[in-house]
Amino acid sequence: DGGITQSPKYLFRKEGQNVTLSCEQNLNHDAMYWYRQDPGQGLRLIYYSQIVNDFQKGDIAEGYSVSREKKESFPLTVTSAQKNPTAFYLCASSTRDRSSYEQYFGPGTRLTVT
Amino acid sequence: AQTVTQSQPEMSVQEAETVTLSCTYDTSESDYYLFWYKQPPSRQMILVIRQEAYKQQNATENRFSVNFQKAAKSFSLKISDSQLGDAAMYFCAYRWGFGTASKLTFGTGTRLQVTL
Numbered sequence: 001d002g003g004i005t006q007s008p009k010y011l012f013r014k015e016g017q018n019v020t021l022s023c024e025q026n027l028n029h030d031a032m033y034w035y036r037q038d039p040g041q042g043l044r045l046i047y048y049s050q051i052v053n054d055f056q057k058g059d060i061a062e063g064y065s066v067s068r069e070k071k072e073s074f075p076l077t078v079t080s081a082q083k084n085p086t087a088f089y090l091c092a093s094s095t096r097d098r099s100s101y102e103q104y105f106g107p108g109t110r111l112t113v114t
Numbered sequence: 115a116q117t118v119t120q121s122q123p124e125m126s127v128q129e130a131e132t133v134t135l136s137c138t139y140d141t142s143e144s145d146y147y148l149f150w151y152k153q154p155p156s157r158q159m160i161l162v163i164r165q166e167a168y169k170q171q172n173a174t175e176n177r178f179s180v181n182f183q184k185a186a187k188s189f190s191l192k193i194s195d196s197q198l199g200d201a202a203m204y205f206c207a208y209r210w211g212f213g214t215a216s217k218l219t220f221g222t223g224t225r226l227q228v229t230l
Contacts, residue, residue, distance in 0.1 A: 088157065
């Protein structure tokens with residue numbers, strides 16, 4: 001089955017530690033995205049990548065970093081510089097073909113930092 | 115900057131009835147896409163329906179339809195014959211730009227409750 005996987009589903013970390021969230025897709029999509037979801041705020045874009053070895057900051061990139069070494073993978077690192085990292089994180093992917101512009105989402109990772 | 119506004123934080127509908135969720139957006143672009151996504155308690159985001167701005171005809175998908183008013187920058191979702199499984203958060207989203215510049219902007223969501 002084609003789709004997007006995110007692991008783990010729940011992640012717990014101590015304050016001051018960096019943590020990396022995994023996102024893998026086998027849909028052969030060029031573009032991948034990371035969103036953060038907080039209660040009452042919808043989804044906000046952290047980073048996105050349209051092609052391998054290239055990525056751009058979204059609206060709330062501070063305290064986060066990404067890499068895109070393979071088409072299938074787009075890991076997100078939440079650094080200790082992120083002031084309020086506890087949130088639900090969603091990864092998405094899409095084609096760059098205009099005929100199909102919707103984004104497909106993974107199941108998400110709930111990160112709790114204490 | 116493009117913004118998406120959902121003015122109804124919560125809505126309630128009885129099973130088998132019809133409900134309309136509102137969405138307005140702000141843009142200076144003429145070519146863009148609009149989407150409604152559903153997020154059930156599992157938190158998996160599911161595409162419900164999409165609308166291309168250059169198409170005047172309103173999109174429909176089974177019990178789901180939209181009322182797209184481009185001049186008014188309005189994009190409402192109508193759910194007919196509501197079912198218990200429709201209970202979820204609904205997000206309106208706007209996508210503009212193509213190729214390397216394309217991004218998706220979401221509204222804050224409407225929580226839909228379906229009652230018996």
